Amino acid sequence: MPNQKSGHSARSGFSTRAVWAGQDACTATGATIVPVYQTATFTLPQIGLTKGFDYSRTANPTRQAMERQLAALESGDFGCAFASGMAAVAGAASLLRRGDHILATRDLYGGTHRLFTQVLPRYGIDVSFIDTSDAQHVWEAATPRTRMVWLETPSNPTLRLCDIAAIAQRKPPNVLVAVDNTFASPFFQRPLELGADLVVHSTTKYIAGHSDVIGGVVISGARELAERIAYHQNCVGAVPGPWDAYLTLRGAKTLAIRMRAHAANAQAVAEFLARRSDVAKVYYPGLDTHPQHALARRQMNGYGGVVSFRPSGGAPRAHAVAASTSIFALAVSLGGVESLICSPAAMTHASLTPWERAELGISDDLLRLSIGIEDAGDLIGDLAAALDGTNPSRSRNSGGLVSRRKPPANGNREAGCEEVGRLG
Numbered sequence: 045m046p047n048q049k050s051g052h053s054a055r056s057g058f059s060t061r062a063v064w065a066g067q068d069a070c071t072a073t074g075a076t077i078v079p080v081y082q083t084a085t086f087t088l089p090q091i092g093l094t095k096g097f098d099y100s101r102t103a104n105p106t107r108q109a110m111e112r113q114l115a116a117l118e119s120g121d122f123g124c125a126f127a128s129g130m131a132a133v134a135g136a137a138s139l140l141r142r143g144d145h146i147l148a149t150r151d152l153y154g155g156t157h158r159l160f161t162q163v164l165p166r167y168g169i170d171v172s173f174i175d176t177s178d179a180q181h182v183w184e185a186a187t188p189r190t191r192m193v194w195l196e197t198p199s200n201p202t203l204r205l206c207d208i209a210a211i212a213q214r215k216p217p218n219v220l221v222a223v224d225n226t227f228a229s230p231f232f233q234r235p236l237e238l239g240a241d242l243v244v245h246s247t248t249k250y251i252a253g254h255s256d257v258i259g260g261v262v263i264s265g266a267r268e269l270a271e272r273i274a275y276h277q278n279c280v281g282a283v284p285g286p287w288d289a290y291l292t293l294r295g296a297k298t299l300a301i302r303m304r305a306h307a308a309n310a311q312a313v314a315e316f317l318a319r320r321s322d323v324a325k326v327y328y329p330g331l332d333t334h335p336q337h338a339l340a341r342r343q344m345n346g347y348g349g350v351v352s353f354r355p356s357g358g359a360p361r362a363h364a365v366a367a368s369t370s371i372f373a374l375a376v377s378l379g380g381v382e383s384l385i386c387s388p389a390a391m392t393h394a395s396l397t398p399w400e401r402a403e404l405g406i407s408d409d410l411l412r413l414s415i416g417i418e419d420a421g422d423l424i425g426d427l428a429a430a431l432d433g434t435n436p437s438r439s440r441n442s443g444g445l446v447s448r449r450k451p452p453a454n455g456n457r458e459a460g461c462e463e464v465g466r467l468g
């Protein structure tokens with residue numbers, strides 16, 4: 045339903061929808077901003093009647109506003125919110141049944157890979173990982189049991205792309221195309237407009253945008269799919285609470301201006317890294333040296349805020365760089381206003397075997413940057429200092445591999461630290 049007061053509609057611009065879609069003024073009080081309906085239950089007018097809500101696992105007004113807002117941003121009709129991106133991935137996979145088969149992008153987020161290889165097979169659903177950058181190859185790999193193609197584009201962390209429209213155009217009617225659109229965000233890429241059936245997000249990332257909430261969403265344009273996912277959502281109950289829904293709704297209002305800032309900074313950082321002789325490789329779809337830059341220009345309205353790179357000098361130097369930045373925080377996750385640096389092999393993708401990582405190009409010297417919205421000059425200065433300080437030929441220290449972070453007072457570990465084998 046269009047919001048009569050604001051006059052927004054499906055044809056309104058992206059930011060108008062972000063600010064208004066799903067967010068009618070409260071009919072009881074006139075509150076302009078959707079309130080946090082912090083309630084588990086709703087008082088019924090009489091047995092057998094509700095005012096649209098009866099229990100917050102099933103539906104909650106704050107969550108519903110956020111679901112409608114995000115569906116509008118993805119040019120979809122139905123949104124189903126989950127307590128995390130992984131719960132949303134599992135929600136989309138709930139459309140499958142025993143005996144079904146998924147074809148998935150080889151280089152996906154490590155947690156999705158873990159769900160697909162360790163959990164879904166226990167329910168009789170198996171997955172083949174393929175190179176989805178070639179649309180023809182995707183359908184050649186399909187079997188009579190294939191019911192879903194799972195795409196992640198740009199992929200995490202090597203930023204490879206696949207051609208959503210070319211893949212969707214050739215899909216048989218009994219196969220669903222699902223796209224994890226977390227890296228691009230709906231501001232830069234809208235898979236439903238390109239023919240996909242489902243879009244999944246870790247809303248933890250760009251959509252909420254401030255690294256203060258975990259969440260996920262599945263969006264579709266088909267009522268039948270949405271009803272089945274909502275059934276799973278209610279049965280399993282992995283739903284966001286009203287506060288998390290509110291933070292996500294609020295964050296998404298500024299998605300367009302944040303994405304422009306992330307992408308402008310990421311382009312500047314990628315170009316800076318590409319000019320350095322002590323950087324072996326830079327991965328960013330906005331660089332014209334990216335092997336799929338032409339596809340990125342066609343399929344996306346911008347190239348996102350994630351840049352990966354390999355400093356020369358191998359893993360020891362890469363780890364020293366990651367430990368040396370003073371603005372970029374050493375942390376998993378991405379998509380927040382603050383810049384982060386991580387080692388995918390040691391952190392986000394540690395659950396893959398070394399062989400799987402090698403096949404995907406997730407080498408031990410690869411670093412992933414989530415570029416925030418700070419000033420580009422400060423981010424470049426921080427990286428320049430970390431690279432200079434760890435470059436034996438530029439550093440005044442003969443060993444070169446020196447962290448600029450202050451060492452902890454007691455030994456090597458900060459208070460409260462534990463060794464972590466796998467994160468994210």
Ligand SMILES: Cc1ncc(COP(=O)(O)O)c(C=O)c1O
Nearest residue numbers: 128129130153200226246248259
């Ligand atoms: C591309 C992608 N999809 C899904 C997820 C899972 O999201 P969450 O951590 O919110 O469960 C992540 C998390 O990093 C991700 O990067």
